[in-house]
Amino acid sequence: MRKKILITGSAGFIGFHLSNSLSDKYTVVGIDNYLNETKSEITKIRSKKLSKKKNFTFLKIDISKKNKLEKVFKKYKFDIVINLAAIPGVRNSFFKPDIYFKNNIEGFYNIYSLSIKCKVKLFIYGSSSSVYGNSNKEETNNPISFYAATKKCNEIIAHSFIENTKMKVVGLRFFTVYGPFGRPDMAIFKFAKLIEKNKPIHIFNYGNHTRDFSYIDDTIHSIVLIIKNQRKLKNYQLLDIGKGKNDKLFDLINIYKKKFRKKFRIKKISKQIGDVETTKANIKPLKSLINFYPKTSLDKGIGKFFEWFVEYYKK
Ligand SMILES: NC(=O)c1ccc[n+]([C@@H]2O[C@H](COP(=O)([O-])OP(=O)(O)OC[C@H]3O[C@@H](n4cnc5c(N)ncnc54)[C@H](O)[C@@H]3O)[C@@H](O)[C@H]2O)c1
Numbered sequence: 001m002r003k004k005i006l007i008t009g010s011a012g013f014i015g016f017h018l019s020n021s022l023s024d025k026y027t028v029v030g031i032d033n034y035l036n037e038t039k040s041e042i043t044k045i046r047s048k049k050l051s052k053k054k055n056f057t058f059l060k061i062d063i064s065k066k067n068k069l070e071k072v073f074k075k076y077k078f079d080i081v082i083n084l085a086a087i088p089g090v091r092n093s094f095f096k097p098d099i100y101f102k103n104n105i106e107g108f109y110n111i112y113s114l115s116i117k118c119k120v121k122l123f124i125y126g127s128s129s130s131v132y133g134n135s136n137k138e139e140t141n142n143p144i145s146f147y148a149a150t151k152k153c154n155e156i157i158a159h160s161f162i163e164n165t166k167m168k169v170v171g172l173r174f175f176t177v178y179g180p181f182g183r184p185d186m187a188i189f190k191f192a193k194l195i196e197k198n199k200p201i202h203i204f205n206y207g208n209h210t211r212d213f214s215y216i217d218d219t220i221h222s223i224v225l226i227i228k229n230q231r232k233l234k235n236y237q238l239l240d241i242g243k244g245k246n247d248k249l250f251d252l253i254n255i256y257k258k259k260f261r262k263k264f265r266i267k268k269i270s271k272q273i274g275d276v277e278t279t280k281a282n283i284k285p286l287k288s289l290i291n292f293y294p295k296t297s298l299d300k301g302i303g304k305f306f307e308w309f310v311e312y313y314k315k
Pocket of ligand 1: 032173
């Protein structure tokens, strides 16, 4: 019988790609609340594509409402739960911390505790490279944004139950994931839209930020392989999902100069509140577990994103 997987945040960027891929082999139930009703254009496109998948069922539920969730868990008896629903974004977390608390911490706890109660075998959740803050070591106790604190909190909550459950738990620290159907609030998509509209780009920290940019297909392939290698997993594991190599934001600008073949204005501005200066994944644990890690170069990945972007904007 096909295994049953719950994916929360299925209308979001990573959740959409993951639901699309996993529903080829598994029975997938996707949950999303469309960020409290504001269904964006990109969310509509993602949802429409997923609605065509035979083994995918969508349920509009808010993960901060435990009663509704419990009914779903009892009905489907999931083998695997993947929690990706969250409010992302560093800067906003300073201005709207209550929303982050409700969705990222309470919501996470609801999904996690129900997974234990309903004897789910594998629980995977989206953490973030932001837990490293500005530490250049493995230190994660000094988050510099409330968003990062919510992700660190997820990791601590997940760890606290491990002696009380047989469920395997994996936290995935994603590193700046990008690609087709991506998030319009993230630099790669945002810059492309501004260039297209002949508007200036605001580039933070004068372009000196470096990021371990991870192409979406690599991220999804990593998760698929983690599920396949379920037996090899420890009871509790945290994995960086990134290339182990970082690029400057200016490298992205240079790629866009070649792609768009037109001049655009760049306004260099100072570092923003909560911004981490550099991110770089430690790929060793992931590589030794699944014999794979994201490798797509920024140049190649942006090429694929750009092809999609041109197509998407024609419509
Ligand atoms: N994209 C990245 O580069 C990146 C980096 C680090 C961590 N992450 C984490 O990975 C996960 C997925 O990120 P993404 O980029 O796909 O973000 P996204 O915003 O595209 O997707 C998140 C989805 O969760 C949904 N959601 C939020 N609160 C909810 C709730 N209470 N109930 C139901 N649904 C809810 C949203 O409607 C959205 O569709 C998130 O946990 C995010 O924090 C992403």
